[in-house]
Amino acid sequence: MSAAPSSASSASSGATSPASRAWAVAALRAAGCVFAEDEAELLLTAARTPEELTALVDRRAAGLPLEQVLGWAEFRGLRVVVEPGVFVPRRRTEFLVDQAVAGAPRASVVVDLCCGTGAVGTALAAALGPVELHAADIDPAAVRCARRNIGPAGGRVHAGDLFEALPGDLRGRVDVLAANVPYVPTDEVCLLPAEARDHEPLVALDGGTDGLDVLRRVTAGAPDWLAPGGSLLVETGEHQAPAALEAFREAGLAARLAVSEELYAYVVIGTRR
Structure with missing residues (x-):
């Protein structure tokens, strides 16, 4: 999988730049994630840097449950x-x-x-x-x-x-x-x-x-x-x-x-x- 756009190539906007978002959605969709857009938003929120975003997307694309990648799941309004x-x-x-x-x-x-x-x-x-x-x-x-x-x-x-x-x-x-x-x-x-x-x-x-x-x-x-x-x-x-x-x-x-x-x-x- 190709790396996420660097902060330099995305106008120093870090992991939340439009380029990073588009890359994450495309990578997740290519891996077969049905809700690629929603998952990308969660991963973008969790990632502090483009490098961290790459690692999270790679883990999800490899088949790990989204909740294990994020480290939490929402359950009855709670973050577990x-x-x-x-x-x-x-x-x-x-x-x-x-x-x-x-x-x-x-x-x-x-x-x-x-x-x-x-x-x-x-x-x-x-x-x-x-x-x-x-x-x-x-x-x-x-x-x-x-x-x-x-x-x-x-x-x-x-x-x-x-x-x-x-x-x-x-x-x-x-x-x-x-x-x-x-x-x-x-x-x-x-x-x-x-x-x-x-x-x-x-x-x-x-x-x-x-x-x-x-x-x-x-x-x-x-x-x-x-x-x-x-x-x-x-x-x-x-x-x-x-x-x-x-x-x-x-x-x-x-x-x-x-x-x-x-x-x-x-x-x-x-x-x-």
Whole structure:
């Protein structure tokens, strides 16, 4: 890829010159970025020099998710830190947060399981006000990243496999248990966009043979951790929703499905009776 126009060739206007903008848009479009103009604006804002712009555009053109290139993602109005190699929070997951807040507006204990960047927990804390916030992930890179987001919200991030990572004194006290589990069937991981397939951890994508392996483990263990009336919320796929609902009911939870057609989001909500 050719270098961005230098400050000298762009009338000393630096990375934000019209020439730099045109170059960035053309380079991103050539790399197959559908929203080249919008992405170029974000990269131009992030770059302090033409050289820095070149480096950012090169990384994006090489296929890295835009959020990993920028170092942040917007999630429910918040700027969430996104480090390289960590699962990028999806906009559709905002629907899970909306459902949690609507269902438990006075929640005091919140857990973000399979937390990735900690976007869900951070957004819940911002919406609910002061809460006891915990998050957990099995991926060390995700734990490090989540601590940058959860920490300022007053929360704690734990490393480990699902409930094994959580402090024992949370048992029976959790009002909102949000779990953005991996739910892509193993045979379909190869069909994901290269951004996800090549640059996000497999453990955050692969949900097993039918995509519901982790969901079933979370659902089976949730009743021991939920407070009376507490809720488990899990995002899933459209075609998996019936089986997910059945797993919730087998665990003894009162289950329902919430759907956002706009975001193409499917959230199974289970309440401890």
